[in-house]
Amino acid sequence: MPAAPRPRRDTRGIVDAAGLLRHVRFRRHVPAPPLRPYLEHYWLIDWDLPEPYVSHVVPHPSVNLVFQQPPTGAPSGEVAGVGLGLFRKKLEGRGHVCGAQFRPGGFRPFAPGHAVAELTGRQLPLGDVFRAVPATAAQDVTGPDDEHARVAALDAFLLRHGPVPDPQADLAMALVDHVRADRSVRRVGALARAEGVSVRALQRLFSAYVGVGPKWVILRYRIHEALERAETEAAVDWAGLAADLGYADQAHLVRDFTATVGVPPTAYASR
Structure with a gap:
């Protein structure tokens, strides 16, 4: 029986990767089999910080689906197009974020009505890209304490929206x-x-x-x-x-x- 696939372990694109890993808990997970041809991996980050920390990433040519639970307020979800410049994110207090990094070229089968260049450099609410997004979508992904439950919720969201072979x-x-x-x-x-x-x-x-x-x-x-x-x-x-x-x-x-x-x-x- 073949070994289960593993997500890649490099830190390519992360500026001062050692510094980031000292401040947050960072993991990657493999998506469900029907999604694997289109996604690099899922990524999960949790933090509990006494002082604010700013992370920096040189973005990949990838679209990301991002669900986040900030220290205060309601959870949210967005589609982040390819970032053209250095991405900076200030983390403070306690929170977590769950994301799906698509393979370059792999996002459009989930949103065939959008040329991916329309998303470049932008972060859009889920409803602007996907049809019939449940009102509870962000809570479904960010709410569970168990990370495998978060991964299952990411699988469920994406399988609901595709992929359409292309x-x-x-x-x-x-x-x-x-x-x-x-x-x-x-x-x-x-x-x-x-x-x-x-x-x-x-x-x-x-x-x-x-x-x-x-x-x-x-x-x-x-x-x-x-x-x-x-x-x-x-x-x-x-x-x-x-x-x-x-x-x-x-x-x-x-x-x-x-x-x-x-x-x-x-x-x-x-x-």
Whole structure:
């Protein structure tokens, strides 16, 4: 009997991952089998803080479904499109949040009426994206103390809304997986030629199903790789890494890293 699937364990995209994990309890879970082709994982965060803490994330090219229980007030749910800049979240008091991170290209089968680019850079109430959202949806997910009950509620919500099979979504997910796994993919034109499509057709597909263009995806995964190396290696050869990631020189990597993360890579690594 095959082993049960496990969610990935890396911290790619999290700025100062060690600092975050000192302040919160962070877990990932695998969704129900019919949902796995479309989702990366579920993620759950709980905190109980004597002092406020601000987390920072360099977003993936993914849509997220987010349910949160703040320290005060009612629980809420939203659909968060691909974030273009550094995401900051202030955590204080006691609370928790439960989310579903979709594979890039995997969200539209659950909301086929929306081009994913319409969501980019935005956080929308559930009712603006999904039909017939129960009034208790946020409470159903955030209310249980048991995290497996929260996961079951996420499964139930998403299975209620799809997925609707879509070959174009399958193609978009496969293309992004190719970009993520293959460092030699450095130019949009080369990716288009390898797939036998025009650059314009590739851009239209990414706009409709991923929410950002293929060039943006290529650059974002470069920054994720650089951030992960800075987090896990004692001494990074930045010039060598720049060459590995397809940059013309180290200065271009430094510029992109600084613009995205807010500090130069050497300063980030040293702290």
